Amino acid sequence: MARSMLIISRQAPWAGPSAREALDIVLAGGAFELPLGLLFLDDGVFQLTKAQQAASLEQKDLTANLQALPLFGIDSLFVARRSLAERNLDESSLALPVEILDDAGLSTLINRYDHVITI
Amino acid sequence: MKFVIALFAPPHSPAARRALRFAEAVLAGGHEIVRLFFYQDGVHSASANVVAAQDELDVAAEWSRFVSANQLDGVVCIAAGLRRGVLDAGEAQRYQRPAANLAAGWELSGLGQLHEAAQQADRLVCFGGQ
Numbered sequence: 202m203a204r205s206m207l208i209i210s211r212q213a214p215w216a217g218p219s220a221r222e223a224l225d226i227v228l229a230g231g232a233f234e235l236p237l238g239l240l241f242l243d244d245g246v247f248q249l250t251k252a253q254q255a256a257s258l259e260q261k262d263l264t265a266n267l268q269a270l271p272l273f274g275i276d277s278l279f280v281a282r283r284s285l286a287e288r289n290l291d292e293s294s295l296a297l298p299v300e301i302l303d304d305a306g307l308s309t310l311i312n313r314y315d316h317v318i319t320i
Numbered sequence: 321m322k323f324v325i326a327l328f329a330p331p332h333s334p335a336a337r338r339a340l341r342f343a344e345a346v347l348a349g350g351h352e353i354v355r356l357f358f359y360q361d362g363v364h365s366a367s368a369n370v371v372a373a374q375d376e377l378d379v380a381a382e383w384s385r386f387v388s389a390n391q392l393d394g395v396v397c398i399a400a401g402l403r404r405g406v407l408d409a410g411e412a413q414r415y416q417r418p419a420a421n422l423a424a425g426w427e428l429s430g431l432g433q434l435h436e437a438a439q440q441a442d443r444l445v446c447f448g449g450q
Contacts, residue, residue, distance in 0.1 A: 204439055211450050219450060222360055222400065229431035235439070316438050319449040320328065320360065 205236040207314035210245040215258055220248050223320040224266060231273040238277035238314060239270070240307070241299065246284045251296045268297045281307055321351045324441040326434065327362035329448025331372075331379045336365050339447035340382055347390060355393040355437035358426075362448060363406045366396045368423040380423060387425030393437075398428040 208226050212219035223239075230237045241249055248263060255262035270278065278299040285291060285301070292301060302310060311317055323346050329335035346353055358366050365380045372378035387394040396406060401422070402415070408428050412420040422428060438444045 204441075206435070206438060206444075218400075218403065219360065225399065226359075226431055226434065230435045233432065233435055235435055316441075316444040318326070318444070318446055 203235050204315040205238070205313070206230060206316040206318065207238040207240060207311060209240045209242050209311075209317065209319040210248065211243045211319060213244040213247040214253065214255065214263055215247075215260070216244065219320050220245070220263055221261075223318075224263060226318060226320070227270065227275055228266075228273060231270070231275045234274060236277075237275055238279060238310070239275065240279040240281070240302075240310065241284070242281045242307075243284050244288075246280055246288060246290060249280060249295045249297065249299060250290065251294065264296050270297075279310060321442045322354050322440060323351055324354050324357060324434070324437040324444045326357045326359060326444065326446045327365060327448055328360040328446065328450075330361040331365040331367075331370050333361075333448055335448030336362070336379050337377060340379060340386065342445065342447070343386065353390075353392055354441045355395055355433065356387065357395050357397070357434045357437065359397045359400050359431075359434070360448075361404070363396050363401045363404050366394070366401070366423050366426040367406050367421050369421045384423040384425050392425070394426045395429045395433045395437075396422065396426050397434070398430055401428055 210223035214220045227239050253262050280299045282301050282303050327339045365383050370380040407420050408422040409420040
């Protein structure tokens, strides 16, 4: 059986290439149809917010890439409830459907995967 | 046990030194390194152009020696490398850059190599993640 991997994306989309590079790991694994999960944690939750203006920072908006993940067979998308709340965000702030997990849910999620990468 | 070791932090970070010492300990303990994979700022540790001060550890040179001496599978993510100026001769030519700087022992390849190695490994151990 294929080994599963959880990618935890912790950086805001404007904080350098980390958001892009976390997503690239997910997309590369999706091409092999591996069991993957993507968790948005801490400032990583800002990647999910609507109406981003990435062009004003002369960079690309990742939202369309994130929205396309289910088309690549990656529909295990998660976000930490606490990270949202700390940043005054809620479900209505998000540009794509993701499962919202509380602290206990995060712990269960991380334990479920064979490998974990945090970026 | 089979290990994949991934490095995400630059050569001047403590994580780069920890990863190197961990990799040495894996082999010394009789375990196997399926692959080393350098990603994000970790790619700089595969540059032959990093110069350490005389009284400091030259971690990039040590990595290159370690990979070559043990004939390890050392992969640098090509997209992360290009973005940060770590090029082999082929990429330098392709993008018309004046020099190649990928150190001996390393190979540029895609993120598929990380997944492929992780499928074979008992443990994926990451250094310098955020």
